Amino acid sequence: MRAMLSRLRHMLVKEFIQVLRDKRTRFLLLGPPVIQMVVFGYAATLEIKHVPMAVLDYDQSQASRELVSRFEGSRYFDVRYRLTDRRQVADLIDRGEVTMAVEIDAGFARLLGKGETAHAQVIVDASNSNTALVGLGYLNEVAGSYAREYQLASLSRTAPLAAGGLPTIVLDKRPWYNTDMSSQWFFVPGVIGNLMLVIVMTLTAVSVVREREIGTLEQIMVTPIRRSEFILGKTIPFFLIGGLDATLISAVGTFWFKVPLRGSVWVLALGTVLFLLGALGIGLFISTVSATQQQAMVTSFFFIMPAIIFSGFGSPISSMPTFLQYLTLLNPMRYFQTVLRSVYLKGVGIDVLWPQMAGMAAIGIFMLSVSVLRFHKSLE
Amino acid sequence: MKEGESPIAVRGLTKSFPGVRAVDGLTFSVERGEIFGLVGPDGAGKTTTMRMLAGVLTPEAGEVRVAGCDLVKDPEGAKQRVSYMPQRFGLYEELTVDENIRFYARLFQVKGKACEERAARLLAGAGMSEFRGRLAGKLSGGMKQKLGLVCALIHTPEVILLDEPTNGVDPVSRREFWAILYSLLGEGVSILTTTSYLDEAERCHRIALLHEGRLLFCDTPAALKANFAGQVLSIVTGDPRPVASLLEGRPGVGSVMVVGDGLHVVVDDPARVAQLKNELAAAGVTASIEAVAPTVEDLFVEAVRRGKG
Numbered sequence: 001m002r003a004m005l006s007r008l009r010h011m012l013v014k015e016f017i018q019v020l021r022d023k024r025t026r027f028l029l030l031g032p033p034v035i036q037m038v039v040f041g042y043a044a045t046l047e048i049k050h051v052p053m054a055v056l057d058y059d060q061s062q063a064s065r066e067l068v069s070r071f072e073g074s075r076y077f078d079v080r081y082r083l084t085d086r087r088q089v090a091d092l093i094d095r096g097e098v099t100m101a102v103e104i105d106a107g108f109a110r111l112l113g114k115g116e117t118a119h120a121q122v123i124v125d126a127s128n129s130n131t132a133l134v135g136l137g138y139l140n141e142v143a144g145s146y147a148r149e150y151q152l153a154s155l156s157r158t159a160p161l162a163a164g165g166l167p168t169i170v171l172d173k174r175p176w177y178n179t180d181m182s183s184q185w186f187f188v189p190g191v192i193g194n195l196m197l198v199i200v201m202t203l204t205a206v207s208v209v210r211e212r213e214i215g216t217l218e219q220i221m222v223t224p225i226r227r228s229e230f231i232l233g234k235t236i237p238f239f240l241i242g243g244l245d246a247t248l249i250s251a252v253g254t255f256w257f258k259v260p261l262r263g264s265v266w267v268l269a270l271g272t273v274l275f276l277l278g279a280l281g282i283g284l285f286i287s288t289v290s291a292t293q294q295q296a297m298v299t300s301f302f303f304i305m306p307a308i309i310f311s312g313f314g315s316p317i318s319s320m321p322t323f324l325q326y327l328t329l330l331n332p333m334r335y336f337q338t339v340l341r342s343v344y345l346k347g348v349g350i351d352v353l354w355p356q357m358a359g360m361a362a363i364g365i366f367m368l369s370v371s372v373l374r375f376h377k378s379l380e
Numbered sequence: 381m382k383e384g385e386s387p388i389a390v391r392g393l394t395k396s397f398p399g400v401r402a403v404d405g406l407t408f409s410v411e412r413g414e415i416f417g418l419v420g421p422d423g424a425g426k427t428t429t430m431r432m433l434a435g436v437l438t439p440e441a442g443e444v445r446v447a448g449c450d451l452v453k454d455p456e457g458a459k460q461r462v463s464y465m466p467q468r469f470g471l472y473e474e475l476t477v478d479e480n481i482r483f484y485a486r487l488f489q490v491k492g493k494a495c496e497e498r499a500a501r502l503l504a505g506a507g508m509s510e511f512r513g514r515l516a517g518k519l520s521g522g523m524k525q526k527l528g529l530v531c532a533l534i535h536t537p538e539v540i541l542l543d544e545p546t547n548g549v550d551p552v553s554r555r556e557f558w559a560i561l562y563s564l565l566g567e568g569v570s571i572l573t574t575t576s577y578l579d580e581a582e583r584c585h586r587i588a589l590l591h592e593g594r595l596l597f598c599d600t601p602a603a604l605k606a607n608f609a610g611q612v613l614s615i616v617t618g619d620p621r622p623v624a625s626l627l628e629g630r631p632g633v634g635s636v637m638v639v640g641d642g643l644h645v646v647v648d649d650p651a652r653v654a655q656l657k658n659e660l661a662a663a664g665v666t667a668s669i670e671a672v673a674p675t676v677e678d679l680f681v682e683a684v685r686r687g688k689g
């Protein structure tokens with residue numbers, strides 16, 4: 001037992017010297033994660049503002065000009081071009097100069113005046129379906145509110161009494177947890193998870209295979225070290241570095257982006273620790289089965305991509321095909337995303353999050369055990 | 381280890397990789413206080429043999445007993461008493477010389493004064509005492525190799541396995557290397573080394589030639605030379621290469637090898653001298669021919685040739 005602890009301790013000393021002696025490596029472990037957190041925090045957002053648009057007004061009436069000025073007045077749109085010819089639209093969209101074009105048909109004001117349906121066409125560049133969808137929504141809202149007000153205004157002129165009794169349905173929005181519906185609040189906790197995964201996976205994925213490549217693994221194998229001591233020696237440093245990075249980038253989320261941490265720090269910490277176990281286990285597994293560092297890097301890349309996509313970070317899991325939804329149960333990132341957002345924004349505790357915690361613990365323990373079993377003190 | 385048992389005893393050792401039988405029915409043993417040299421061309425199976433003796437590769441068939449431990453049953457059993465220096469020794473380049481030594485020492489539970497004294501003695505023997513604080517990555521190739529030896533020997537092993545330890549080491553350092561090895565023999569160790577330098581093979585107590593996984597012969601250098609079937613002729617001539625191609629394949633002529641500005645030719649009978657003189661004269665070549673004692677190199681080249689034929 002004493003011998004085991006002593007060997008493990010010297011494994012750790014060696015690992016830490018290796019990681020921390022070089023000034024550049026030292027910086028690389030802490031600098032880029034924080035910088036990326038800041039950059040991603042700003043970039044990762046679903047909000048659409050200043051969508052460039054073109055307007056093609058065939059009506060040239062007061063009513064149509066009024067509608068256009070509403071687009072101009074909205075912070076969602078930037079009316080960049082006023083066109084006179086339909087053929088110009090395709091060109092502007094192709095070149096990406098505008099994302100949408102609104103074409104107001106001749107007779108718009110006349111139909112509106114008669115109380116009939118007035119037409120306007122929207123042409124939208126849907127190559128980014130999200131932008132297109134959200135942009136259309138805004139557009140509808142602007143046009144709808146214009147129509148309503150127009151109706152009210154004309155009614156109050158012709159039949160002032162009826163105007164008051166016009167039936168309307170107003171959905172009172174009561175967004176919980178994120179009252180401003182700020183997508184930054186939604187994304188920043190998610191980015192913490194992504195960064196943790198990338199950092200810890202890439203560090204551990206190369207750790208064992210690196211020793212294989214430089215030849216020290218063969219040397220280690222002829223010492224009396226046990227494989228669990230070796231694997232622990234490889235795991236603990238990255239676990240600590242991962243924990244430190246997690247603290248730093250969560251601090252950026254809280255103090256820089258002002259995302260409220262409504263739940264308990266300890267629940268968040270527990271979730272992070274359990275998630276780190278899974279990420280370390282998978283990274284180690286990749287490292288023990290890879291023959292070269294390059295192989296390990298490519299393999300972990302092919303894991304990280306789907307792990308993020310199928311975690312609910314961007315698009316919700318509930319809108320994925322059913323069998324993929326089941327597959328996501330094997331993804332530790334899925335549980336961590338839930339934990340992050342729930343603790344940050346909903347402020348819930350273990351009583352709610354225990355299934356996620358259990359899922360991550362199971363994956364972590366399983367992968368770490370597999371890595372230890374898979375790692376033999378043998379060159380085959 | 382039982383009384384009278386060889387520290388290294390190998391019987392019928394076999395190992396295949398896909399498409400190649402790397403080691404094929406190897407049988408030999410190494411005694412206490414002996415340096416045993418394993419020699420052979422590239423791909424002969426030397427490294428594969430060493431790895432099986434070190435317990436990092438599982439034999440396919442055969443018996444391996446190292447330091448009294450059956451490695452087939454218990455590959456971990458001998459690790460504390462064995463030292464293995466791989467062909468490419470793994471040093472941690474970010475660690476200093478001292479830190480590398482200490483790391484390997486601690487994995488073997490060597491510490492305190494015993495560790496300090498042994499490290500100091502080995503480093504002095506390697507002529508590296510003044511580099512203890514230097515990063516391993518900043519050492520020259522030969523020094524890295526010597527540091528590898530120091531790390532491998534830090535735990536006072538009984539059996540030492542060295543895979544081409546002096547590869548890329550300059551002649552002065554090689555002498556230091558061998559001095560360290562001889563000094564260890566005083567501790568009663570057994571050393572098995574592979575080498576591609578045949579002058580080093582002559583320094584071994586016994587040598588074995590490995591070719592395509594099989595042992596072609598195994599004896600002391602003196603006995604091998606004495607039992608050599610054939611005669612080595614040294615031919616000195618202006619341009620040896622055309623002469624070599626002239627002689628290859630002639631009746632009674634075995635291996636032909638360019639050595640410096642002359643040739644070593646193995647013939648079946650010393651009486652062939654007259655025949656060769658006539659043939660060279662007929663080809664218009666002036667050369668002096670003289671019978672010499674075989675070197676280890678001659679033995680190997682001829683044995684490999686016969687092994688192929």
Ligand SMILES: Nc1ncnc2c1ncn2[C@@H]1O[C@H](COP(=O)(O)OP(=O)(O)OP(=O)(O)O)[C@@H](O)[C@H]1O
Nearest residue numbers: 397398400402420421422423424425426427428429
């Ligand atoms: N891990 C492996 N997988 C497949 N083939 C291998 C492996 N290791 C060795 N071999 C093959 O086994 C044979 C013997 O290799 P080995 O490394 O033991 O030779 P060697 O005598 O040490 O050669 P060298 O002098 O070049 O070091 C070679 O044909 C080699 O290609």
Ligand SMILES: [Mg+2]
Nearest residue numbers: 426427428467
């Ligand atoms: Mg070799």
